[in-house]
Amino acid sequence: MAWTKAPAAAVAAPAGQAVIQTDDIGRFWIAYDAVRAAKDRPTRLALFQKLYLDPATPGLRTLMAARRYTLEQYVDAIERWPKFWDSIRPLTGRAREAAGPLAKDLAAFRAIYPEMRPASITYAIGVLRTGGTTQGGMVLIGAEIALADASVDVSELPEPMRTRLGAFFATAPFTNNAQNNIHEYVHTQQEDSSDSLAARVAYEGVAEFVAERVTGRRPPLKLYVYGPAHRVTVRDQFRTDMAKTDWRDWLYNSNDNVFGVSDMGYFVGYEIARDFYDRAIDKRAALRLMIQLRYADDNAVRAYIAQSGYLTDDAARESQ
Incomplete structure (x- = not known):
């Protein structure tokens, strides 16, 4: 028109x-x-x-x-x-x-x-x-x-x-x-994150997870195909990079990165959020904590990631 x-x-x-x-x-x-x-x-x-x-x-x-x-x-x-x-x-x-x-x-x-x-x-x-x-x-x-x-x-x-x-x-x-x-x-409900990769990935991942809970949809992007097929490789690279402030391999990028797939940080953040939510007994409290997380505090972000089990729970992840 x-x-x-x-x-x-x-x-x-x-x-x-x-x-x-x-x-x-x-x-x-x-x-x-x-x-x-x-x-x-x-x-x-x-x-x-x-x-x-x-x-x-x-x-x-x-x-x-x-x-x-x-x-x-x-x-x-x-x-x-x-x-x-x-x-x-x-x-x-x-x-x-x-x-x-x-x-x-x-x-x-x-x-x-x-x-x-x-x-x-x-x-x-x-x-x-x-x-x-x-x-x-x-x-x-x-x-x-x-x-x-x-x-x-x-x-x-x-x-x-x-x-x-x-x-x-x-x-x-x-x-x-x-x-x-x-x-x-x-x-708009979250505070902005620090510059660490861990914080930014957590910030984007919570938004991805909550949006899926609300709409029943996930973006039909290659990162959600590549990620499940390479979970351990992606997780291990994230563990190595999570303290960095250089996001070029992970976020807001093209496919010219270590994975050959853009925006893999969204996948990692989504997986962390999903794992944290799945482990929680009180789901509403878990969502509140995720949305209201102090993303500018790297210690708070690391505690959230640790509680999710994302970095350690290989057997459960590989079975999904």
Whole structure:
């Protein structure tokens, strides 16, 4: 679909539910058309600023700050990757549809975690550096990634972005948007982690596990195929690396790492969370501890990992 005007303002949510904001998407495509029609660079920059950035929602402004997006980066991307933008355009119109299960999922989340705090959710267009992140009480969804599928044309993108996003889009992230939303929503309930690999893996893994408990879904990513087939190898490498602050082999990466599979830290974190939960007698208390863990305290994180049994319980793990 081609946007011809900005959509109506976000609908206020009932008390206790998330406010979902999608207005930035419509404004992006208005700005996109204006930039594509403009004849010179200064005019393109001025139009994009006026039409997309000046009226940006608080969520888009926060997303830009979190990912250090700039006016120049947006216009560069529009100029260099027209096939990408033309192919993703109709898919970004599905933001409201993608957010459809959210009310039900948040009710399920609150049922298992009554301490859940409200957060807003903004779908906006970024410059391909995140499909989802958080800042404070905001969930920030990069619609140009999160709403994609295998039909998106990545041929103009530079490497390694082309390979990484091409593989991700082949998993149809749009169909997993409910899990993605809850994963990010969980992050709004957590404190940020320290820079140690152990803390960051624990932080991401709890969000993965809770999102699965709530939605019944896990992302259809290669890490969840490779991980179970190489549990001991992955665990032993994690044990070696867990105190490091270099995440390049584990998180937010391409497949150019020791495993040849991106984001294996999510698998390790998920396994730790699952093992911790399975061992707990009081499941609700276990979830509360996991979500409220002091991720900035490496001693607290190490105690949580030790209690999970992940690093030592080989026989049980290999039987799963």
